[in-house]
Amino acid sequence: MFEIAYSWFSRWLNASSQRDGAFSILFAILGICAWYAWVNRKSSKPIAPLPPGPRGLPIVGYLPFLGFDNLHHAFTDLAGAYGPIYKLWLGSKLTIVISSPSLVKEAVRDHDVAFSERDPSIAARVITFGANNIVFDSYSSPSWRNKRRILATDMLSNANLNAFYGLRREKVMKTVWDVYKNVGKPFDIGELAFLTTINATIGMMWGGKHRGREVAKIEGHFKDLSSQIMVLLARPNISDVFPSLARFDMQGIEREMKKILQSFNQLFDSVIELRDNAASEKEKVDGMSGQKSDFLQILLGLHNDSEDSATSFTMKHIKGILMDILVGGTDTTSTMTEWVMADLMQHPEKMEKVMKELCDVVGLNNTVEEFHLPSLSYLNAVIKESFRMHPPLPLLFPRCCGQSLTLGGYTIPKGSRVFLNMWSINMDPNIWDNPSKFQPERFLNDTDKFDFRGNDFRYLPFGAGRRMCPGLSLGEKMLALLLASLLHSFEWKLPQGTELELSSKFGLVVKKKIPLRLIPVPRLTNPKLYKE
Numbered sequence: 001m002f003e004i005a006y007s008w009f010s011r012w013l014n015a016s017s018q019r020d021g022a023f024s025i026l027f028a029i030l031g032i033c034a035w036y037a038w039v040n041r042k043s044s045k046p047i048a049p050l051p052p053g054p055r056g057l058p059i060v061g062y063l064p065f066l067g068f069d070n071l072h073h074a075f076t077d078l079a080g081a082y083g084p085i086y087k088l089w090l091g092s093k094l095t096i097v098i099s100s101p102s103l104v105k106e107a108v109r110d111h112d113v114a115f116s117e118r119d120p121s122i123a124a125r126v127i128t129f130g131a132n133n134i135v136f137d138s139y140s141s142p143s144w145r146n147k148r149r150i151l152a153t154d155m156l157s158n159a160n161l162n163a164f165y166g167l168r169r170e171k172v173m174k175t176v177w178d179v180y181k182n183v184g185k186p187f188d189i190g191e192l193a194f195l196t197t198i199n200a201t202i203g204m205m206w207g208g209k210h211r212g213r214e215v216a217k218i219e220g221h222f223k224d225l226s227s228q229i230m231v232l233l234a235r236p237n238i239s240d241v242f243p244s245l246a247r248f249d250m251q252g253i254e255r256e257m258k259k260i261l262q263s264f265n266q267l268f269d270s271v272i273e274l275r276d277n278a279a280s281e282k283e284k285v286d287g288m289s290g291q292k293s294d295f296l297q298i299l300l301g302l303h304n305d306s307e308d309s310a311t312s313f314t315m316k317h318i319k320g321i322l323m324d325i326l327v328g329g330t331d332t333t334s335t336m337t338e339w340v341m342a343d344l345m346q347h348p349e350k351m352e353k354v355m356k357e358l359c360d361v362v363g364l365n366n367t368v369e370e371f372h373l374p375s376l377s378y379l380n381a382v383i384k385e386s387f388r389m390h391p392p393l394p395l396l397f398p399r400c401c402g403q404s405l406t407l408g409g410y411t412i413p414k415g416s417r418v419f420l421n422m423w424s425i426n427m428d429p430n431i432w433d434n435p436s437k438f439q440p441e442r443f444l445n446d447t448d449k450f451d452f453r454g455n456d457f458r459y460l461p462f463g464a465g466r467r468m469c470p471g472l473s474l475g476e477k478m479l480a481l482l483l484a485s486l487l488h489s490f491e492w493k494l495p496q497g498t499e500l501e502l503s504s505k506f507g508l509v510v511k512k513k514i515p516l517r518l519i520p521v522p523r524l525t526n527p528k529l530y531k532e
């Protein structure tokens with residue numbers, strides 16, 4: 001038996017050279033068949049469908065049905081019919097709207113990179129020097145990373161924010177003094193908050209001194225200019241949804257935005273020129289701001305026109321960042337001040353609790369300081385509740401999907417515009433008890449859980465993920481100091497014959513439709529406390 005096997009094996013070995021060729025061919029054929037079967041198996045795997053959504057008209061899609069009065073409300077109504085993820089065509093743009101915490105989490109945590117792109121409109125590109133700011137620059141652009149790092153770590157570092165506390169306090173106290181001088185007269189709370197915030201912001205950016213008449217003149221128009229920007233940014237533009245028609249600028253949005261840009265450009269050129277012409281280095285650093293190093297000084301110190309896009313930091317980048325801070329940082333904070341005051345006026349029993357807390361923590365013989373703020377737990381809960389009911393950016397800033405992927409079982413194609421409808425989540429009765437009721441107490445027991453830091457996907461007033469707001473700390477500090485000071489220094493009353501209402505006006509930042517006007521009555525025991 002052994003011999004037979006041996007002889008068979010030796011014959012096989014002798015013939016192996018002929019067999020080698022045959023075996024190679026056989027293996028090649030088997031390999032090709034296996035590969036073919038594998039490829040076929042992959043491609044026959046069902047591709048996830050697009051999300052459901054309403055039918056629109058040919059060419060214009062769902063645009064004519066949206067009614068852009070309060071886009072976040074319209075999107076919420078559609079979620080009722082199509083669920084927490086749906087699509088709609090706005091002209092030629094595929095738009096995806098997401099409105100559940102688990103899907104928001106999938107988008108901004110699990111697929112954070114893919115959803116970190118933006119898709120700026122024409123108006124947004126114009127006003128940001130060609131998307132050279134942070135808000136609208138592409139995530140994949142090396143300059144976005146660089147700019148965001150400069151803003152978050154160089155300009156808004158804790159040390160810098162602490163160094164600017166004196167300035168914030170000075171501007172808030174100036175407002176309190178201005179109000180005190182006019183007690184008995186009604187004040188537009190949104191305007192008051194805007195002026196305070198813009199004065200503090202300008203102080204941090206390039207200081208208040210030696211600005212020149214030209215700069216002061218443009219600064220005087222800031223409120224109008226920034227309101228116009230917010231409205232134009234939110235207005236649907238035919239040029240965006242039909243790019244082939246962009247050159248006609250049929251609604252004149254691009255033209256209007258270019259006019260506003262001119263004012264800002266002139267302002268930035270003037271302050272930069274003034275800084276460049278400052279006689280000495282010492283004057284450059286101290287003269288404009290009275291602070292150790294203002295934002296403009298930091299930015300100009302980093303200016304370079306290098307060819308390398310990863311390290312270059314051009315004048316357009318500098319102006320883009322200044323624009324983000326001026327427009328993005330001030331309108332949000334002042335709008336929120338007005339909403340909180342309106343909510344408290346609507347609920348006198350909550351207002352009373354806030355006033356009592358201020359008496360207990362600060363005392364009527366004292367003015368509010370930043371160190372008091374963490375102890376004002378009821379006021380902090382009120383602020384959180386107002387953020388829930390009136391987030392200034394209810395749809396955050398729209399994202400764009402950077403690569404095709406599957407989310408919630410649906411395909412999201414590359415290039416789709418994605419809205420995260422946080423307002424809809426904030427008002428969802430499955431998530432919040434009695435969501436249309438103003439109830440700050442819901443935030444009292446769980447202070448860590450509902451912070452603003454983007455960790456709880458039910459509550460994201462400052463966004464989440466790589467695109468989350470880098471101005472959170474500054475916004476939070478400014479808002480709390482201003483509110484606490486206004487509420488501690490005065491009792492506020494509605495002018496006789498007026499009624500309070502809480503309807504909103506849509507823009508990129510959602511404001512109160514009818515400005516809140518209130519009459520102050522002094523509360524502090526010593527009139528000297530009102531002096532700046």
Ligand code: HEM
Nearest residue numbers: 134135324329332333393396397462463464467469471475
């Ligand atoms: C109450 C005040 C503020 C609120 C409610 C707010 C809210 C937001 C929100 C919701 C976003 C979008 C986040 C996302 O897409 O996930 C954002 C982005 C941004 N915010 Fe704020 N913000 C405030 C104050 C500020 C301040 C004071 C600054 C600057 C000093 C600032 C600068 C920015 C910038 C540059 C971005 C874009 C970030 C990026 O795209 O990488 N914000 N903010």
